[in-house]
Amino acid sequence: MRAFTFEAHIPRTILGSGTISRIPDEIRRLNVERVLLITESTDRQLALSKTIGDSLGSHCAGVCADAVMHTPLEVTEKALETALQVHADSLVSIGGGSTIGLGKALAVRMNVPHVAVPTTYAGSEATPILGETVNGEKKTRSDPRILPTTIIYDIDLTLSLPLSLTFTSGINAIAHCVEALHSEQINPLIESLALQGISSLYSSLQILKDAPNNMDARGQATTGAWAAGICLGHVGMALHHKLCHTLGGTFGLPHSETHTVMLPYAMAYNAEAASCAMRSISNAIGYDGNAAKAIWELERSLGTVRSLQDLGMKKDDLVKAATLAGQSRYPNPAPLEHGKLLNLLENAFYGRPPI
Ligand code: NAD
Known part of the structure; x- marks a missing residue:
């Protein structure tokens, strides 16, 4: 028996098709008057926000379309000014992890209800985690007040996701489940959710x-993303996420693509030390072999981006990345050793087989 302590933090969740029509009811339920919509400045997200704003009528206090990747502090500070100017008493964020990140950054500062409407599979909406970039360094904190009040998954919104983003975002979600499985905070509930999440995403991405x-398949991928977010929100992050935060925050690499490139290598790094978790993953997806190889092969079959080099990483920066990723101490199944981390990064740089 493995002892554990568990306290669930899961937002009220609505999942289905056409569910954005339920946003006005959710706002009424929260008993708030002035909603600030958070989104980004693409035509598609602006049009979607307009539809949602119209459905809210006089309760829509304004739109802030400033969300960008990695939640830079200066963007949050400007959005906070907008929120105060329009006397917002609640937030609805509509978009991928970047937009929901800005919604979370505002909600925790303003202490107001936050309805998250995700349009990717990043899973941020289900975690009390906020990553913010200050002076080129991405710092992550966890606080139950960061967790959105309500999540509304509308599967229809994921139909516009290009296949490349469908795959990288889905693999980002698989990464949350993988790290949960070898976390020190694992318990039977999170374990089954993580395996369920991996198997839903693994099969749905291939169908898509x-x-x-x-x-x-879109519904299955969204359900997998929800499970993945819940898993990530209840465990501490390990090597994979720390590497990706370093590569994203310090070297500006794109989020889901970086997760996709790095996941098989981080899994290979932990393959021996977390052999039980890796075996459970292989069993869950019906793969006869090492789970790191299964993810690598999945990525090859989906045709996702292959290497850090393809993402624009400079070879000269690998040593700095290995130093940063090994600097702060955090629990990881295999010990963090600079030489091994550098080797992992070099393999990922060239897109070599992970195992
Ligand atoms: P994103 O939100 O940056 O979106 C990527 C691109 O996809 C954007 O150009 C966006 O316009 C487009 N897009 C979004 N939804 C779309 C749709 N339905 N159709 C077509 N295009 C669409 O990417 P992401 O990977 O979802 O999120 C990445 C960010 O989320 C990072 O900043 C990351 O740190 C954060 N994140 C946080 C957590 C957490 O728990 N705190 C978890 C995962 C990700």
């Missing part, structure tokens, strides 16, 4: 490759 509009 040939049938991007398959609603069952």
Whole structure:
């Protein structure tokens, strides 16, 4: 028996097709008057925000379309000014992890209800974690007050996701589940959720490759992303996420693509030390072999980005990245050794087989 302590932090969640029509009801339920919509400045997200704003009528206090990747502090400070100017008493964030990150950064500062409407599979909406970039360094904190009040998953919104982002975002979610499985805070509930999340995403991404509009598969991927977010929100992050935060925050690499490139290598690094977790993953997806190889092969079959070099990383920066990723102490199944971390990063740089 493995002892554990568990306290669940899961927002009220609505998942289905056409569910954005339920936003006004949720706002009424929260008993708030002035909603600030948070989004980004792309035509698609602005149009979606307009539809949602119209449905809220006089309760829509304004739109802040400033969300960008990695939640830079200066963007949050400007958005906070907007929120105060329009006397917002609540937030609705509509978009991927970047937009929801800005919603969380505002909600925790303003102490107001936050309805998150995710349009990718990043899973941020289900975690009390906020990563913010200050002076080029991404720092992460966890606080139950960061957790959105309500999540509304509308599967229809994921139909516009290009396949490349469908895959990298889905693999980002798989990464949350993988780290949960070898975390010190694992318990039977999170374990089954993580395995369920991996198996839903692993199979749905393969279906979506040939049938991007398959609603069952879109629903399965979204359910997997929800499970992944819950898992990440209840465990501490390990090597994989720390590496990705370093590569994103300090070297500006794109989030989901970086997770995709790094996941098989981080899994290979921990393969021996976390052999039980890796075996459970292989069993959950019906793969006869090492789980790191399974993810590597999945990525090859989906045709996702292959290497750090392809993402624009400079070879000269690998030593700095290995130093930063090994600097702060955090629990990880295999000990963090500079030489091994550098080797991992070099393999990922060239896109070599992880195992
Ligand atoms: P993103 O939000 O940056 O979006 C990536 C791109 O996809 C953008 O150009 C966006 O316009 C587009 N997009 C989003 N939804 C779309 C849709 N339905 N159709 C077409 N295009 C769409 O990317 P992301 O990977 O979702 O989020 C990354 C950010 O989220 C990072 O800053 C990361 O740190 C954060 N994150 C945080 C957590 C957490 O728990 N705190 C978890 C995961 C990710």
